[in-house]
Amino acid sequence: MGNYSGHVQSPYADFIKRVFDLVISGSLLVILSPVFIYLAWRIKRDSPGPVFYRGLRTGKDGVNFYIFKLRTMYEHPDSYQGSRVTAQDDPRITPVGRRLRDTKLNELPQLWNVFKGEMSLVGPRPEDPQIVDEWTEETRLEILSVRPGMTSPASILYYDEENLLLNGKVMQIYMDDVLPSKLRLDQLYVRYRSFLGDLDVLFYTQLVLLPRFQKSSPPEENLLVGPINNLVRRNFSWFTVDTLVTLIAIGIAGLIWRSFAPLDVGFRTAILFGIGFAFLFSLIGAIFGVHRIYWSRSSILDAMDLLPAVAIATGLTLLINQFVLMKDPEDTYNVIFSIWNNQALLPPVMIVVAASIAYFGFVVVRYRERLVTGLASRWVGWRGVAQPAQERALIVGAGETAHYASLMLNNGKYRNTINVFGIVDDDLYKLDNRIHGINVIGRCKDIPNLVEQYDIGLIIFTIHNINPEMRQEILQICYNTQARTVFFPDVAAALSQIARHKDRFTLEWSRANHQNVNDINFPSDLPCRICLSLLSPPQVKDWLEKLENTALQGDMTDVIHHIRLFREVIIKESQDISIEAN
Numbered sequence: 001m002g003n004y005s006g007h008v009q010s011p012y013a014d015f016i017k018r019v020f021d022l023v024i025s026g027s028l029l030v031i032l033s034p035v036f037i038y039l040a041w042r043i044k045r046d047s048p049g050p051v052f053y054r055g056l057r058t059g060k061d062g063v064n065f066y067i068f069k070l071r072t073m074y075e076h077p078d079s080y081q082g083s084r085v086t087a088q089d090d091p092r093i094t095p096v097g098r099r100l101r102d103t104k105l106n107e108l109p110q111l112w113n114v115f116k117g118e119m120s121l122v123g124p125r126p127e128d129p130q131i132v133d134e135w136t137e138e139t140r141l142e143i144l145s146v147r148p149g150m151t152s153p154a155s156i157l158y159y160d161e162e163n164l165l166l167n168g169k170v171m172q173i174y175m176d177d178v179l180p181s182k183l184r185l186d187q188l189y190v191r192y193r194s195f196l197g198d199l200d201v202l203f204y205t206q207l208v209l210l211p212r213f214q215k216s217s218p219p220e221e222n223l224l225v226g227p228i229n230n231l232v233r234r235n236f237s238w239f240t241v242d243t244l245v246t247l248i249a250i251g252i253a254g255l256i257w258r259s260f261a262p263l264d265v266g267f268r269t270a271i272l273f274g275i276g277f278a279f280l281f282s283l284i285g286a287i288f289g290v291h292r293i294y295w296s297r298s299s300i301l302d303a304m305d306l307l308p309a310v311a312i313a314t315g316l317t318l319l320i321n322q323f324v325l326m327k328d329p330e331d332t333y334n335v336i337f338s339i340w341n342n343q344a345l346l347p348p349v350m351i352v353v354a355a356s357i358a359y360f361g362f363v364v365v366r367y368r369e370r371l372v373t374g375l376a377s378r379w380v381g382w383r384g385v386a387q388p389a390q391e392r393a394l395i396v397g398a399g400e401t402a403h404y405a406s407l408m409l410n411n412g413k414y415r416n417t418i419n420v421f422g423i424v425d426d427d428l429y430k431l432d433n434r435i436h437g438i439n440v441i442g443r444c445k446d447i448p449n450l451v452e453q454y455d456i457g458l459i460i461f462t463i464h465n466i467n468p469e470m471r472q473e474i475l476q477i478c479y480n481t482q483a484r485t486v487f488f489p490d491v492a493a494a495l496s497q498i499a500r501h502k503d504r505f506t507l508e509w510s511r512a513n514h515q516n517v518n519d520i521n522f523p524s525d526l527p528c529r530i531c532l533s534l535l536s537p538p539q540v541k542d543w544l545e546k547l548e549n550t551a552l553q554g555d556m557t558d559v560i561h562h563i564r565l566f567r568e569v570i571i572k573e574s575q576d577i578s579i580e581a582n
Contacts, residue, residue, distance in 0.1 A: 016195055021121050025114040032108060039070055039105060046096035049075025052109055057126035060147045062140065064129055065118045068109035072097025085174045087165040101162070104209065110150045122198040123149025124186035134175065135183065143186045146193065151205040153223035154185035159208050185220070192224045192428055196233070200226030221443070225428040234291035235282060243278035245361035246354075250274050253354035257347065273346065276320075277358070280313040292432055295366040299437025303363045310362070314355040321346055390419035394456045394483070396444065396474065397463035398425035398435045405462050405488045406436040421454055444474045451481040459483045464490040 040051040053073075054066040073092040086093070086101075093101065100106040113119040119126065126148035132140065158178065165173050189197075204218055204226065218226075250270050285291060288309050293302050393409065395402050402423060409418050422441035425431075430440045442450055450456060459478045463471070478485040 025111045058132040070106040083170045120147040120149045122201045154182040196229040199228045239282040246278045247274035249354045249358035285309040294433035294435045310359045391457040392421040393458040395423045401462040459485045462488045
């Protein structure tokens with residue numbers, strides 16, 4: 001079986017995950033050995049038969065293996081001949097087996113499968129080979145590209161799967177209703193998997209085992225990009241960067257101060273000050289939502305959101321600095337608290353200077369090469385005054401085309417009539433972030449609710465790099481709302497195509513005034529000679545997408561009408577250019 005190549009992780013990530021699986025599974029096998037002995041005694045006492053059940057499952061790259069579980073069924077021939085999926089009222093289950101299944105204790109022997117490398121702690125749940133044969137080839141390649149797991153986002157959301165299945169129609173309900181949803185979740189896990197994400201899944205698995213949490217399932221996106229993942233990505237990583245920036249700012253402020261007055265703070269004191277200030281800034285920034293901004297695609301105005309956090313952190317630092325004194329500046333461990341001595345740890349003015357430099361550094365590291373471009377773009381927007389009566393628009397997609405759409409709508413002639421209220425995108429890493437100065441307020445499936453909740457009148461479709469089936473599915477969601485749906489052309493692709501043929505196109509264009517347009521040798525792999533000589537590629541693409549939109553809605557009369565209009569325009573303009581050329 002071939003390997004899936006749609007999502008490639010670094011070898012280091014796979015190595016870390018394997019080491020984690022080995023350490024945790026090996027430790028739990030030792031720690032839980034008394035529990036295994038007790039459960040084995042209960043199983044043998046409840047009904048005759050073996051303690052463990054070995055079932056054939058399909059693992060990574062389509063290799064079959066035997067999964068281990070504690071036996072929960074009677075050791076009868078019927079137990080092996082019945083449905084391959086178990087329902088809540090299945091008569092094959094023993095009394096002790098029912099309690100084991102309800103608490104998921106029957107799954108504990110799979111720690112041995114994890115230790116052997118056949119499974120992982122987190123991954124898509126392994127299925128029976130006969131069920132795997134029913135999957136599409138694309139689904140098999142993707143899901144079986146990773147080791148199956150003891151737990152997964154799908155197994156958390158379907159913790160009570162057996163209660164959803166009715167005995168007698170078990171396989172039909174499972175294959176028609178449950179399995180498609182689980183496969184979709186498994187595919188999402190494969191695409192978004194990470195070590196931090198696995199920790200989130202393990203965290204929610206522990207929660208769902210507690211009775212009080214079993215009736216409330218976490219949101220689907222939290223299982224894929226959850227609190228631990230967001231904490232590290234949004235907070236810890238930036239805390240590390242901000243600490244380094246603060247230390248540099250203190251160093252620069254110290255050099256400036258020493259050029260005017262003596263300063264003897266000490267290296268370790270400066271380090272503690274830098275870490276403390278960065279911690280205050282990160283804590284206050286988290287409260288203000290600074291770490292929810294998607295900085296690689298933020299507007300320059302988002303930099304202003306850093307200012308309150310810096311100001312409050314500076315104020316607290318000045319307050320602490322006034323009361324935290326040191327007997328010996330070189331000894332950072334000899335710290336006392338006093339309000340009677342008026343000697344501050346650092347000069348207050350130096351702290352303000354360091355905070356100002358740190359703020360500038362925070363902005364620079366977040367914007368980097370985008371800083372100049374972002375400033376220019378935002379300056380264009382500042383020149384206009386928005387009118388109070390505007391139609392609310394929703395952008396579908398958060399890619400480069402969405403950036404062009406937001407720039408045009410926020411800065412062009414439409415800025416007084418259209419208010420881009422938010423963005424929807426199915427990339428879970430972008431949810432609850434701010435991109436291009438606009439909040440990502442949901443996923444594509446949320447469009448109907450968002451349109452109704454926020455009175456959206458216009459939906460701007462900007463996604464071009466997806467397959468036709470998915471495109472039609474998202475468009476259908478848009479069409480089912482009261483809002484109007486319009487297409488924004490793929491400007492980046494059109495410009496890229498023109499750039500690849502710039503020299504040839506320029507040469508032929510320069511000869512257009514001296515030749516008949518039909519004799520011009522335009523590049524054959526561009527859309528068409530007439531369109532390129534009369535229209536810009538984005539216009540052509542926009543026309544074609546409108547035509548596709550009409551066709552998808554099934555209005556063939558309107559499709560024919562548009563085709564005739566396009567033909568008439570092209571023929572008329574072609575004739576006019578031919579006359580002028582002659």
